[in-house]
Amino acid sequence: MSPEYGVILDVSAGEAAFDREFLERNGHPVLVCHGPESTTCPILEGRCDKLDQAHGVVFQLDLDRPEHRAVLRRYQQVVAPDVPLWAAVRPGQDVAYQELLAGVHVVVGEPGAADLDALAALVEAADDTRFE
Numbered sequence: 001m002s003p004e005y006g007v008i009l010d011v012s013a014g015e016a017a018f019d020r021e022f023l024e025r026n027g028h029p030v031l032v033c034h035g036p037e038s039t040t041c042p043i044l045e046g047r048c049d050k051l052d053q054a055h056g057v058v059f060q061l062d063l064d065r066p067e068h069r070a071v072l073r074r075y076q077q078v079v080a081p082d083v084p085l086w087a088a089v090r091p092g093q094d095v096a097y098q099e100l101l102a103g104v105h106v107v108v109g110e111p112g113a114a115d116l117d118a119l120a121a122l123v124e125a126a127d128d129t130r131f132e
Helices: 020-025 049-053 066-078 113-130
Strands: 007-012 030-033 054-060 085-089 105-108
Touching (some): 007 113, 020 030, 020 113, 030 049, 049 054, 054 066
Parallel strands (some): 007 054, 054 085, 085 105
């Protein structure tokens, strides 16, 4: 795997995090955004520099919070169709927000190695077709 494989954006609040090192060891740099904790999320105001660099997104904000649902909706609107968008949700949120999560790959709980490997494979496949 070559190091030019795509950047993955981790959108997570505070200390919530998947094993970023797994992706980085496999050639995928990971950018971190902690969402709209203290300010309005830039994606809601138009553009997000980190998203502009991303070839894949793992969304881990709390869908029980209206502002976090707004951020996910905006990601769904602006993320290119060939950029994998994943949401790691708490148990029950996959059912409670089923309509919002339509078209998003959903992982209940923290993404494990198999989930991250699958995400990396999707990013690599999209990169391969994008740069042919």
